Each structure stands twice: as structure tokens, then as C-alpha cells.
Amino acid sequence: MTNPNDSRPPGVRLRAGRAWLLGDDIDTDLLAPGKWMKHPIEIVAAHCLEDVFPEFAKQVRPGDIVVAGERFGIGSSREQAAEALRFLGVQAVLAASYGGIFFRNALNLGLPALTFNQQADIQDGDLITIDPATGAGFNESRGITLQADPLPDFLIDMLKDGGLIPHLEQRFANQH
């Protein structure tokens, strides 16, 4: 099944990822547990969500998509919460609402985080696509069109560069 909302030319089709349904109130202490925070990201990521979804860090595969409910990433400013997801290969986060700092962190790290309210159209493990540039997506397992809120243009530009640091690298390069 192909995504009717994907207007890109054939060959650069969006990559479908497995959906992980995580529910409401996934806070940063769960995503990046405090006792591992002194370690490098590979160790923090290995313990991502261990108190609530012990199988997540072991079973998540590159390209998978996190689908959450309200208040995803509330709490701390520790950006390892978003970085752990990126390290594990999560392609994008779709949530009904976010902790504000997590939202900024995710985009700064080049991890698309989109506001999304069709949680009822996705079951755990469904194959879904999402285009971070438009918010258009598709549930390939169920044939349902998905639409997340689009991001402001300047954030899309930053995401396309791969996040804030590569974005600044380009800006600094253009100044010389």
C-alpha cells in the first residue's frame, strides 16, 4: 500500500516505521533515568523507558515512530530524553501535547516532534509514515490517512539541516 499523501517523486517515498503507543505522561525521568545520566548517551538510551516499557530500548528498531498522548516529555530540560530516542533510531514522535522544553530539544536535535491527535487511528505495531515537512502521514496497516499539525517554516528548515548545530554550521560557513 502506498501513501496517497506522499507527493514526493517515486524513489524518495517516506519510510514506514512501526508505531510504539506509549500513552500519556511519559516524562523525561522515564525517557532518560537520572541514575544513568552521568554516562554517555549509548548507556542512557539502553535504559530509556525501562521503568514503564522495559522492552522498548531492546526492541525498538531504526525508523520506528513513537505515538504518545498528552504531555510527552514533561519535566526536566535534560535533552538526553530526546537524544536517547534519536540514538535508538526513532524516526519521529507524534504526541497530542509536549513538555515545552522537550519539544524544543527534539527539534534542535533533528528529531521531528509533531502535534498529533489521531491516536485512535493507530494500534501498537502498525506501520505508519509521516512527512515532517507537511505533517501528512498514512497508516499502511489500516489504510487510514493521518495528519499532524504542520511545524513553522523556520523549524522545518532547521530539521531539514539535521537540527540546530548543523543549521548553525551552515550559517557560519555562509558568513565566511
Place this chain on the structure above:
Amino acid sequence: MNSPMTNCIATGSGPRPTTLTQKIIARAAGRHSVSPGEIVMVKVDLAMMHDSGGPRRVKPLLERLNTRVWDPDRVVVITDHYVPAYDTETQQIQTLTHKWVKEQGINAFYDQQGICHVVLPERGHLHPGMLVVGGDSHSPTGGAFGAYMFGIGATEMAGVLATGETWLQVPETLLIEWQGALTPGVSAKDMMLYVCAKLGMNGAAYQAVQYAGEAVRALSMQERMTLANMTAELGGQAGLIEPAATTAAWLKSAGADIDDFSAWHTDPGAPLMGHHRLNANDLTPQVAAPHSPANAAPVGDYGPESIDVAYIGACTGAKLADLRMAARILKGQRIASNTQLLIAPASVQDQQQAAAEGTLGALLEAEARLLSNSCGICAGYGADRLPEDAVCISSTARNFRGRMGAASSRVFLASPYTVAASAIAGHITDPRPYLPEYRD
């Protein structure tokens, strides 16, 4: 001279009323005015970092950008998460922090002086009207001084350090107005737990919160900091209080130059996203059950839940004002045999003052155990963490599952008064019967 007022008269209308938040952001954006919802670039007046999200994280990013901090005089570094170092990793973090601060020429470095949100204003770095970023989620604490201060992660901090600026979507303002007066044994912490339950976590939807009303104006500076601090739990980007005489007196004692800050206020009729009018007279001590600050309810709603650990700690709950509240309850008392009382004063300066005036003595005589001036158990980063199945009552801000220790531990949040009283009783209890005001 062509004053702005002349223009207003000429056009037949006064200047549009704006919020304190709009005024600060407009100034930082180099604009006459900004409107809620607009995305603007702002110049950062001050950037604060601690040892966890600071040097160890931003150093490799600045190296990648082949640049240094844009202005070392606008950067403050404070160690509070991994102090004192307790193993090889945490020692390495401290060594890196010291070395980097020196390399970058940052003079405002406070090593093991206490928790960043308390040390920053204590050393006179915060002034009304400033736009400040902090590498920690409780950065809204700075709003108590009429600054727009918000928390950011390390990548964004690296961007600020490289360029001196960042972006903001101009927030709306949620006005929380407390009329009346708090009764004895009820504190700023109770006000915030009550508001968390009323509005919910993220009830402020990453907008700005402003605290106002006579009960707020009556609060001491450190109690105002508790209000602004827990804006993080409401999900606000910043939490502000208009500067006034209390602010001026504090700034003077902290050695800060006092500018004229009469400009930093919200105009009557400014656009608000909401306005909650609450009555401080009616507020009772609040306790938030595990695992959310939004689970707050009056202390009387709780049964005698047995307590293993009573914790007075963190930027939220272990400032001098908080230690004094605990001491009022604990003076001449002993904690229950089933409970340990742990106290981690929020700064060295606050601890010294507490020692000099007898506050600390009252706590220690009640058999409290003193911990280091750091984030300690609240952050859950250190050597001290809650063991399996522990039940804790804490003066801190956040009781998420597993934050302060084992996933099986349970944390109740309350004011320093209620934590102290519960330590004496060995179970959750109302602090008011322990106060002389209620004994007569």
C-alpha cells in the same frame, strides 16, 4: 522632542496595553512591541548552566562549530548536580567543568555553592526586565525577580553560547491572582500544589504565567521564588512576578545595581489567555500523591500514610525561608523512630545564615541528617536515592515515578511545614497543630 506620548495623542489612542512578558521580549527582540503567537529572535542577556547539562554537553558542540562563548561576562556556571563527586564519572564531569570555565574566561563560576536557581539571584545576577536562559527546567524561578527566564536543553544552550540569541514564540499570559492572606502554616508551596491540581500538569500550555494579588505581594522573595519555580510543573515557559519593593530590597542586599524597573509591569487591560482569581484565606496545607504534582489535595484528605523518608531539599523546598518553616515545626521536637529526616539546604549562604540564627540547630536537634548543598535526591542523579518501596514526603517540586529513586518508591509532595510535621508524626499529617498560633 518627539515623545511616544505625542504620537499617541496625535493618533487618538493610547499605547496598546501589553503584558510584562511582551515588554521584556520586545526589548530583547529590539522591537517596539510584540504580539502573542509571533516568532521572534531575541538577544540573551544572561545564560546559566549547571554541571550536568552545561560544560560537558556544550563543549563538543562549540568545538564542532569552531567557536567560543559569545560573551563570557554573560555566562554563569554553577555546579549542583554531581557535587560532591562520588565516583570516577562524576569526578570527570567536575574536572571538565573547571577546565572549560577557565578556557572560556568565565568569571561567574560558583563551585559547590548550592543549587543554581538559588545561587544565581543570591549573587546578584538577576535583574528585572532581563531575558535569561537556564540549562535546567526550573529556570522559571528567575521570574520571581521580574526577569523572563526559561529552561533550555544543551544543544540550544550551545546555540545561545555561539550566537548570543535564540528564538521565542511570544507567549500569552495566564494571570494567577491570589487575594487575601495566607494563614499560619500555609505557604507558597501549598499555593502551587493547589494550582497544579486545579490547572493540571501543562495547564499553562508553555505560555507565560504571572502571579499577582495581595497574597503574592506579601510573600518574601524566596517564597516568590517557590511560586515561579513550580511554573515548570504547570508547564509554563516562564513564571513572572512584577518587581516591587520586596524585589528592590533583595537586589540591594545581593549587591546588584538597582535600575529603575518601573517599566516592568503588565498594563491594565493587557491581553490574557486566562485569569484565575483565588483566595489565600481559604487555602489549607496541600499534599500531592504519587506520581504527579497535579494529584494535590488538602492534607486532611490523607489517611495516616506511614513515612520512611522526610526530605527538605531542592531549589523548590530548601531555601532559607523553607528551612525556617521546618524549624518552626521541629524546634524542641524529635522525629519519629520509623522516619528519617534529610535536609539538603539549597545554598551554602542559606545554610550559613540558618546556622548563625539557630534555624539549623533546631533542625539538627530534632535529629535531622544534613546532606550537601546540591540537587541531591530531588534530581536522582547522585549517590543518595530512595530505596525500593520507600515512602517519602518531600518539599521538592516533582514526584514522577522513579525520579528520586527506585521505581517502586512513592513520593508525596508538600510544604516544608507539612514535611517537618510528618517527620515528627511518622506519617502524613497537618502541620498546623504543631504551630503556636493554633495551640492557644
